[in-house]
Amino acid sequence: MPATAHYLDHAATTPMLPEAVAAVTAALAETGNPSSLHASGRRARRQVEESREQTAACLGARPAEVVLTSGGTEADNLAVKGLYWSRQGSDPRRRRILVSAVEHHAVLDPAAWLQAHDGAQVELLPVDSDGRLRVDALADAIARDPHDVALVSCMWANNEVGALQPVADVVALAHEHGIPVHSDAVQAVNTVPVDFGASGLDAMTVTGHKIGGPVGSGALLVRRELPLVPLLHGGGQERDLRSGTLDVASVRGLAVAIACAGEHRAALSEHLRSLRDDMEARVVDSVADVRVNARLDRLPGTSHLTFAGCDGDALLMLLDARGVECSTGSACSAGVPQPSHVLLAMGRDERAAAGSLRVSLGRTSTAADTDAFVAAIVPAVERARAAGLAAARP
């Protein structure tokens, strides 16, 4: 292993900001349960509430709209299940859950679970070849019977290919019929202006570890009037929507990271876009048969590439051996790589889906990292193509 790795997997998780590390460390040294009434409790409570206000302000929300969670997965689960149960409870006809086909598994799987166990009917809305939700398909799906739709969920930016989604159009369409909309904005917050209030969304997911905060911190922003059935019952700490002693350190880390993200967003986006575009241009120049996915409108730090005749897995291994760390971006089950549901939804076949790689840049990325990728990818593709041929031999 080379001593210094070139970390190009910021969409998986990104290094913590020194400011966030400092805030978390300081908070860890303090004692106090924010629910306690004594002085230590009050100190802790003040930390939490100041963090909540900071988080809310940076995301265009009101403090009361911030439900602190253990991260993106919990927030997505709370949104999908909580909304379904609440909407279905007040009108049993509302059984349809409309979600884009390219959602993260933290949205898709709770929806699928509701279908398997709780009478829901999930409709996966198609995307175009650039990974963008087809708004016409959403309009059709709603028009079929607006009264039986429980909720719509459409992410702000896709975690695999980086495609930005037409959230404003989704909200407009759904609200015509009073249908609540949730959006997973986990991947967007760092580099795209995200304003919960202005978006009109009813619920929105954020997580700390994709923006320089700690893993295990996150929030669901929930419009105040929106009824939601909780997943976790207990002390009712978060507006009775979520129970569990608040983790002051995580909450501090999340707030600091979100504040920093807001402050540096424009400059970071510019920096990442120029690094990425330059890297992509060089890859396209030096490797034959490479396709850049979701090129139309995407996150500035994401580059998702399909190398014809390659196995993405083999590429990962060869790059890893040279200290270049990236990802296929898709989920695996028991470590068995599965063809990406995102690329399949974009109309690619299984072969193309298997031969893809996600390079995601972040705050600490430098030209040395992208140079290393360009240098490593050329021989890696050559090798992986040869290995693909070897594997195909009967």
Added chain:
Amino acid sequence: MRVLAAMSGGVDSAVAAARAVDAGHRVTGVHLALSRTPAAMRSGSRGCCSREDADDARRVADLLDIPFYVWDVSERFQSDVVDDFVAEYAAGRTPNPCIRCNERIKFAAVLDRALALGFDAVVTGHYARRLDTTAGPELHRAVDSAKDQSYVLAVLRPEQLAHAMFPLGGTPKSEVRAEATQRGLAVAAKPDSHDICFVADGDTRGFLRRALGDRPGRFVDESGATVGTHDGSYGFTVGQRRGLRLGTPAAGGEARYVLDIEPVSRTVTVGRRESLATRVVDADAPVWCTAEPPPTFPAHVQLRAHGEPLPASVAVDGQRLTARLERPAYGVAAGQTLVVYERTRVVGSATVVVPAGRAAATVPPSSR
């Protein structure tokens, strides 16, 4: 060397990988996923392909500080091992799926891919020895004769053997376990896997029935008289005595054995043990591990994974190998792998066609 260690999640492949690291190789661990939808937990001593096994292998790799990947070989495994297993039984033959897996998956698909990706060799936890001589690499029995697995590797050709490493061949199993404990490998106490890994519950007959359905037929005795019925000839192997559930008892009341299986008419012939005796075994498509042997030579042949080596005179004529046994073998079945040994060295292997001198000219020749 850059070597790829196949890591099943068991203790043997873990120690083999550790030894490869100690020997100074640059080792990458790979777990072969044989199913795209692995079960979450292993059950009993069976299988090597649950999610828990993959996680165990990953833990070992982390401890050894080597990169680790899961390779999906499920499609190849299904077609080349599982489907082949079912088809062989359906054709009245008795295959050994572990041999097929070594021949088609571990030392073919996986080795080819490894070489193409820049590796020099594949390391496995098999109990066998590779000894390098001026004539090339030789395959030998492991020193632990109870664990010896040279039989299931006897299908390797010289070019495959040249890229195979078996670090455990010189060590008794008990020492391997002790070494795993001493290295702090969490898999040290894991039970050995037995049986056929893709038959999760160990019920091979039930597995074949699910794959092939009911195919009822007759039991006949050596005179051709019907002595019972069965619901699938694939449920039997030549030499089998138990579980025949014949309606009519034999005249003399002696035990009866399966002598022959004729899959087209679904007729299973049963008879006395003496009728199972075979002195001449014909086999085809021989594979030589090192150099091609002379046309005739004295050797030992072994017909099952844990079978006894039988002294024989072996004659080779192109694609046909004939073994004349000094003492008779009982229950030789078409489809079995005949492995030829010269003392501890594996000379090669071939697939039993049909034991000459026994009836049953009706079994279709093996396609291998």
